[in-house]
Amino acid sequence: MYALFTLLAGACQSAMGSLNRMLTDYVGMFGMSLVVHAVGGILLILYMKLFVHEKLKISGMPWYLYSAGFFGIFLVVTSSYCIGVLGVSVVTCLSVTGQLVISAVIDHFGWFGVPRIPFNLKRLPCFALILAGLIIITLS
Incomplete structure (x- = not known):
């Protein structure tokens, strides 16, 4: 089951990169990243409220764990940009x-x-x- 989910995630990553590249034509590279992360954040909040009923706790973590957000933005922006070229x-x-x-x-x-x-x-x-x-x- 995990292997199937991982394969699906890989497929989604390629499709997402292509769609992100198209979105860039409308809102620019950083606007695209903002749209992607904002929509993803809203969907996660809705999912947590409707199905998980879990409160979001972002305090008390070591500061360096927030760097995951940087890596997410870097991945989305660079892959979307490079897809247009490569x-x-x-x-x-x-x-x-x-x-x-x-x-x-x-x-x-x-x-x-x-x-x-x-x-x-x-x-x-x-x-x-x-x-x-x-x-x-x-x-x-």
Whole structure:
């Protein structure tokens, strides 16, 4: 079930990037990001009020956890901008490659409270295949 949700999330990310790029033509790059985050925030508030009945608590967290918002805005703005130049396939491949590399680093060092999973040389062929796929998609 989690794998299916993750696949759907990936599909939504590519569709969202394309729609965001179109939205940029109407409201500009930062206006698009504002619209995306405002609509998302409103929908989450409605969902929480109607189904979860959970109060939103944003105090008492370490200050650096708010940086997740920066990463969200950065992801939306940069991917939407780059889709207009590089296309959805190349942006998605580059994005996934970046995610895989940093996730291996995060796992290796156990950053952000995740269990430490040291990098294993058996993973190198997988990374080489991903790099080869990225090169092929980018050059085609």
